[in-house]
Amino acid sequence: xxxxxxxxxxxxxxxxxxxxxxxxxxxxxxxxxxxxxxxxxxxxxxxxxxxxxxxxxxxxxxxxxxxxxxxxxxxxxxxxxxxxxxxxxxxxxxxxxxxxxxxxxxxxxxxx
Amino acid sequence: xxxxxxxxxxxxxxxxxxxxxxxxxxxxxxxxxxxxxxxxxxxxxxxxxxxxxxxxxxxxxxxxxxxxxxxxxxxxxxxxxxxxxxxxxxxxxxxxxxxxxxxxxxxxxxxxxx
Numbered sequence: 001x002x003x004x005x006x007x008x009x010x011x012x013x014x015x016x017x018x019x020x021x022x023x024x025x026x027x028x029x030x031x032x033x034x035x036x037x038x039x040x041x042x043x044x045x046x047x048x049x050x051x052x053x054x055x056x057x058x059x060x061x062x063x064x065x066x067x068x069x070x071x072x073x074x075x076x077x078x079x080x081x082x083x084x085x086x087x088x089x090x091x092x093x094x095x096x097x098x099x100x101x102x103x104x105x106x107x108x109x110x111x112x
Numbered sequence: 113x114x115x116x117x118x119x120x121x122x123x124x125x126x127x128x129x130x131x132x133x134x135x136x137x138x139x140x141x142x143x144x145x146x147x148x149x150x151x152x153x154x155x156x157x158x159x160x161x162x163x164x165x166x167x168x169x170x171x172x173x174x175x176x177x178x179x180x181x182x183x184x185x186x187x188x189x190x191x192x193x194x195x196x197x198x199x200x201x202x203x204x205x206x207x208x209x210x211x212x213x214x215x216x217x218x219x220x221x222x223x224x225x226x
Contacts, residue, residue, distance in 0.1 A: 042217025102154030
């Protein structure tokens, strides 16, 4: 099936630092989504991107839909302890599909 | 409640047992999805319902997996003759219409097959 390559797999940062993670695919996606998952919970949507080149912010989070439609990145500025969790990218392949394809996640640890 | 509710929260089954996992979507949500999340992996699509119609079941890994949503609200995912490789968190999500960008996930059922 389709695969999303998400990197880095994990990262340890100091509180206050900026964070960047990205996702690449061999396929073109219509929509890119970024989710955060806390332990024992389901994923929660952070940002949705619909057009190639689109740059969208949600508070300290900024995400971009790559021009080639095969990649996306997520930046978190001025990290805080509650940013800890696993971040997933997800892509929607085509208008006729009901499936989201998820990356393997980036585990973020924030050192106070 | 306000969110997607899943039960049980944890399920331990002996290999070969049948299990049934329940999902209560947000009231009024037309679309319902099941995903399987193995340890250390992202969720993987299993099946999709629009009201009571199962429009996509291409992600179900074998014919031991069966899902239903008979009245267009509550859904049940049934796994027959469980195997160890079925151990995972099973996530249910719903959305108001079909929009994949507005999925609300439940907390999942963690299934352990011994």
